[in-house]
Amino acid sequence: MTQVFNGKKTASRFLVKLQSDLDDLNSVYKIRPCLGIIRIGENPSSALYVKNKLKIFKSLGLEAQEYWFDETISYLELCSKIDDLNHDVSVHGIIIQLPLPPHFNVQEICNQINPLKDVDGLTLHNQGLLLQNNLSGLVPCTPLGCTFILKSLFKDLSGKRTLVLGRSLLVGKPAALLLLHENATVTIAHSKSENLPELIENTDVLISAIGHPHCIKGSWIKKGAVVLDVGITKSMSSTSPQFFGDVEFEEARQNASFITPVPGGIGPMTVACLVYNTYKAAKRTLTGTPVPYDLSILSESLFFF
CATH class of the missing domain: 3.40.50.10860 (Leucine Dehydrogenase, chain A, domain 1)
Structure with a gap:
């Protein structure tokens, strides 16, 4: 049975755990x-x-x-x-x-x-640290949230065939680098790549961040694959706005073992990770020492599927 990720619920649990860290910071430094x-x-x-x-x-x-x-x-x-x-x-x-x-x-x-206040992780300094496999800086929030989710599902991503669709500095590239940090086998593709169906059909984990509604057919998804749909497109074709992901959700859930919906999937986790990054930046400023990400501990303590 396909597990549909509840982003709002999981982000709430994330923030409940983080609240104690925030309170500890306040009790020490006011x-x-x-x-x-x-x-x-x-x-x-x-x-x-x-x-x-x-x-x-x-x-x-x-x-x-x-x-x-x-x-x-x-x-x-x-x-x-x-x-x-x-x-x-x-x-x-x-x-x-x-x-x-x-x-x-x-x-x-x-x-x-x-760079010490760059909680979106977009400065050349923080991008450079990530490129060097160094997690002492600040990492973009959306790929960070995706990595937390994957670590909670797999614990160990070593050797997992992962496909990142998209090459932006905000999602695609940092997502690929974080997955490499976790020893996954990573392929990067985009809207201009050839043979997308074939690439998708052979991947265990798909992260799609292209931003083209339903450009990924559900029939392309490998049986049992994990699908994280980061793309979101707003349509005003009806009387009220509608939001669509990159992936044909209903069709894809017939094949996927785990899938994130749009909306209500990755979005809430992005905001939760922004809170986490702000906490991380504040703690570094106050203590004077870097606060590296420990993805394994965070995933184990923050996610309960």
Whole structure:
């Protein structure tokens, strides 16, 4: 029987466990981790995502502040605001809500963030650490959540044939690097790759982060495979918005042993990992020492399927 992942329930359990760590941090240092979120423009989806993040942080007794700017803000003005947050000792994490207006270079903007506060893991510094198999930095939240899920399912990913669809710096590439860190056998493909059906039919674990609705046919999924659908596309074709993943969910669940739905799957785990990264950044700042990820311990203690 196919197990359908309940992202909201699992993220809640994740945060319950993390709450004790947050309370311990507060009892010793008398502070609560604080996140600064920079949002530019009037993208309604971005506004909704930020609202959700603020709600989660508030529910945990944490600080989170949104800094909104009109699209007319200049590059220098934006860099100046980031620099202010970099030097604000009360702020432990900084994220740039994506997407940015097209006239901004995402990598250039993200690189203005102090790597110790880069809780989205997008600076060249943190990307470089991950590339070197070094988990002492900060890792992007979505692939981190995916890795937690896989570690809780398999315990040991050594030799598992995994396929990552997508090559973005936010999901695809870091997901592949995290899987390599766990000794999985990793293949990376994307929307332009040839023979996708054949690749998918021979993989034990599929992580899809392409962002094209239902581009992965359910019939391609190997019997017993694990499917993590990260892609999400919003459609306004009906009276209310609908959200679709990369994978044909109903068809895929006939073959998969485990599958994440869209919505309600990876999304809640991404926000939970953002809280975790902010906690990790705050603890490093306060203790003066790196706080490496221990994926095995976290997976064992945070996930109960």
